[in-house]
Amino acid sequence: MEDINLLNYLSQNNIEVPDGISLSVVNLPSDLDRSLQIEKAKQENRHANMKFTFSEPTYSGLGDKFEWAQSCIIVSYSYLKQNNFNLGYSPGEGSIARFAKEDYYVPLKKFITLIKEHFENKNLRTAQFIDNPKHYDRLFFEQAGLGWQGKSTMMLSPGKGPWQLIGNIYVEKKFKLEKKNDYSCGSCNLCQISCPTGALDDDYVLDSTKCISYWLQSPDIIPHEMRERLGNRFYGCDECLISCPPGQDRKINISSNSSVDLIEILNTESEELVKKYNWFYIPKRDGDFLKRNAIIALANNPSKNSKDTFLKLLNSESDLIRFYCIWALWKIGEFYLLHKYLDIENEESNLVLNEYQRLNEMI
Numbered sequence: 001m002e003d004i005n006l007l008n009y010l011s012q013n014n015i016e017v018p019d020g021i022s023l024s025v026v027n028l029p030s031d032l033d034r035s036l037q038i039e040k041a042k043q044e045n046r047h048a049n050m051k052f053t054f055s056e057p058t059y060s061g062l063g064d065k066f067e068w069a070q071s072c073i074i075v076s077y078s079y080l081k082q083n084n085f086n087l088g089y090s091p092g093e094g095s096i097a098r099f100a101k102e103d104y105y106v107p108l109k110k111f112i113t114l115i116k117e118h119f120e121n122k123n124l125r126t127a128q129f130i131d132n133p134k135h136y137d138r139l140f141f142e143q144a145g146l147g148w149q150g151k152s153t154m155m156l157s158p159g160k161g162p163w164q165l166i167g168n169i170y171v172e173k174k175f176k177l178e179k180k181n182d183y184s185c186g187s188c189n190l191c192q193i194s195c196p197t198g199a200l201d202d203d204y205v206l207d208s209t210k211c212i213s214y215w216l217q218s219p220d221i222i223p224h225e226m227r228e229r230l231g232n233r234f235y236g237c238d239e240c241l242i243s244c245p246p247g248q249d250r251k252i253n254i255s256s257n258s259s260v261d262l263i264e265i266l267n268t269e270s271e272e273l274v275k276k277y278n279w280f281y282i283p284k285r286d287g288d289f290l291k292r293n294a295i296i297a298l299a300n301n302p303s304k305n306s307k308d309t310f311l312k313l314l315n316s317e318s319d320l321i322r323f324y325c326i327w328a329l330w331k332i333g334e335f336y337l338l339h340k341y342l343d344i345e346n347e348e349s350n351l352v353l354n355e356y357q358r359l360n361e362m363i
Contacts, residue, residue, distance in 0.1 A: 161247015
């Protein structure tokens with residue numbers, strides 16, 4: 001027998017729903033399984049070697065994970081309260097995507113933990129998944145009536161658009177289901193038009209091998225053509241988010257400066273960068289990958305001190321740093337200086353040697 005409405009239940013138990021939080025529920029078993037969909041993307045290499053939910057699709061894409069679970073509560077947190085626009089960047093400045101300005105998962109985790117503790121105090125079993133590779137976070141989103149999957153592949157809601165994070169908590173209790181709504185993108189394809197690399201050319205399909213956000217989080221060598229397209233981005237790309245009409249009803253602040261000093265980043269110890277940007281996805285938790293991003297961004301948006309910074313970094317013990325500095329000097333037209341500052345004859349890294357030889361042949 002179905003229980004009461006979820007929101008009424010929370011109210012009766014003095015659980016306040018914070019601003020920005022939306023939630024709904026699906027009853028289980030759901031017979032919902034996205035395993036084949038995730039596996040298909042993996043087989044077609046559209047995941048571009050990302051692990052996360054692709055590591056174990058048969059489990060991450062499965063809706064009915066627990067025999068005891070009677071419902072799954074889906075919690076959405078709308079994290080963008082104001083659109084902050086940079087009208088431009090000065091030389092040497094890089095950009096961080098708005099979705100990564102801070103750890104927006106904190107309020108979501110806090111609220112879901114509150115719900116989890118409530119049910120556990122009533123001796124009811126729970127299992128929560130927040131940004132977890134073992135669960136496809138958007139699995140129940142449409143079924144719960146919270147919104148729809150856009151052509152950008154992100155989950156959209158009226159008045160929120162894509163500016164939201166999703167968490168799930170399985171509970172040993174059944175709730176009354178909400179009335180479902182039908183939404184869609186219709187003929188809108190602004191996200192596809194805005195994507196600078198064509199990663200969204202096919203409706204509702206993301207080709208991660210062309211996605212700027214992916215490459216800035218990838219441990220793989222970033223291809224030359226993609227380095228050019230990264231522009232001055234230090235972390236993330238906002239283009240498909242800011243172009244989405246359902247997410248536009250926000251106050252706009254054009255006086256905000258959200259840039260980062262790329263040379264300052266390159267002069268910071270890698271370990272400190274990992275601590276400073278602890279909510280970023282950083283491959284292997286190695287700050288050298290953030291420095292890699294900064295080198296590329298600085299080469300695409302150089303300042304008067306860029307050349308000296310790159311030359312200094314040629315003495316780095318990191319093969320990765322030296323590798324990208326070679327390209328950066330080539331990009332800003334200072335490749336001829338390498339023979340003075342890089343001991344090619346005694347270079348032991350094949351990665352560095354191959355990049356030097358390739359760029360030298362191109363010249």
